[in-house]
Structure formats: C-alpha cells, structure tokens
Amino acid sequence: xxxxxxxxxxxxxxxxxxxxxxxxxxxxxxxxxxxxxxxxxxxxxxxxxxxxxxxxxxxxxxxxxxxxxxxxxxxxxxxxxxxxxxxxxxxxxxxxxxxxxxxxxxxxxxxxxxxxxxx
Amino acid sequence: xxxxxxxxxxxxxxxxxxxxxxxxxxxxxxxxxxxxxxxxxxxxxxxxxxxxxxxxxxxxxxxxxxxxxxxxxxxxxxxxxxxxxxxxxxxxxxxxxxxxxxxxxxxxxxxx
Numbered sequence: 001x002x003x004x005x006x007x008x009x010x011x012x013x014x015x016x017x018x019x020x021x022x023x024x025x026x027x028x029x030x031x032x033x034x035x036x037x038x039x040x041x042x043x044x045x046x047x048x049x050x051x052x053x054x055x056x057x058x059x060x061x062x063x064x065x066x067x068x069x070x071x072x073x074x075x076x077x078x079x080x081x082x083x084x085x086x087x088x089x090x091x092x093x094x095x096x097x098x099x100x101x102x103x104x105x106x107x108x109x110x111x112x113x114x115x116x117x118x119x
Numbered sequence: 120x121x122x123x124x125x126x127x128x129x130x131x132x133x134x135x136x137x138x139x140x141x142x143x144x145x146x147x148x149x150x151x152x153x154x155x156x157x158x159x160x161x162x163x164x165x166x167x168x169x170x171x172x173x174x175x176x177x178x179x180x181x182x183x184x185x186x187x188x189x190x191x192x193x194x195x196x197x198x199x200x201x202x203x204x205x206x207x208x209x210x211x212x213x214x215x216x217x218x219x220x221x222x223x224x225x226x227x228x229x230x231x
Contacts, residue, residue: 035220037169044212044222044223044224044225045161045163045169045212045214045222045225046222047219047220047221047222050220059219061219095168095169097168100174103216104174104216105159105171105174105214105216106159106161106169106171106214107171107174107180109168109169109170110168111168112168
C-alpha cells in the first residue's frame, strides 16, 4: 500500500525549532522528488520545499528560505523538514507529498501534521 | 512568480448538473519543447489532504471518475465535472509546476 505517514508537529514558541518526519512505504522512495506543502488555518495550499530523488538539490519558497531545511534519508525511506526561527505566520497544517518523477505534480500525500507557533 | 487565479471563488450546482471551474495563469505554462501544459487540478475534502485529479492539464489520474475532465492551454484552463455527485463537494485547486510550484486560491463547490 502506497502511503506517507507523518510525525512531529506540535506547539512551539516564536523563534523556536521543530522537525517533521514523513515515512514512505509501498513505492521506491529513492526514485521520486518529495515535497512539503502547508495550509494555514482556513486558507489555501502553499508549496514550501522540495528535494530531488537523490537529495542532490533542494528548493524553497521565499517565505521559508534560510529558516527551513528539507532533507531525506533514502536508506530509511524518510523525508524531513527542519524548521528553525519559527514565526506565528508559519502556523499551518504541513503535508508531505510525493511527486510524479522529480518535478511533476503531487500524487501521494501524507495525512498532515499541525504546527502551531504561539507564545 | 507565476500567479494562478481561479474563478469563481465558490459555486453551487445542482446534483447531476455540470460544474465548471476556471484557472488563469499570469504567464504561459506550456512548455514548447514537449507541448505539455504544466498544470494540475486537486480536490480537497474537509479534514483530508488534497487528492490529485488531473495533470498535464487534461490527463486524469488513475482511479479518478471520468466525469472529471480538464482542458485548456497556455494561460487558461478549466476543470469540468460533467454530472455533479454529492461526494464531489470539496475545494478545488489548480497548480502550476512549470516554474517552481504555485496553487490557485481555491474554489469551493457546494450542492444547490
């Protein structure tokens, strides 16, 4: 069964850090680009970051560049998002997603995990 | 950055009737070398992650009912649901993957 199972998330103070994980199963994880997408409460979808299948390149939305780091461990079939210097506006549900190929749209999504940045 | 603008923001359609959602891009997402439009459509139901419906503007994802279809090219695209079913109530998003990734603001589809 093809699936992405997320963990991590929670409540953190502004300026704090948090690390999200996304465990993949049912497909050849090392063959696909992987992404993080977020959705602020009651709002639309916003792409956050992606990593190529081999982890050789990462790309970020301007809003998180320099604060967030996407990474993957192909030996563990796991995707990560390290979030530092968190801001109130980073509050959102965070989804991991599998791309079609390296740069295609997202055909498998995790269940989502809530990150709340609040003092 | 490429901006996607969906219209309308919300619509109400009777069961069995046609629903049409539009997506306009601030620049072309047609890649001339392969003649593919880098445009996808997603459906999101409350409390669930998005689900890919259509990619390359008109290719239906496996398992998606054939009442869902996508059309358009360049900067103007349409998602059509030919005969609305109760389970189609959701928010629909277009997405471009031509240059980085951006989503439209979403269209809420309800039953009239």
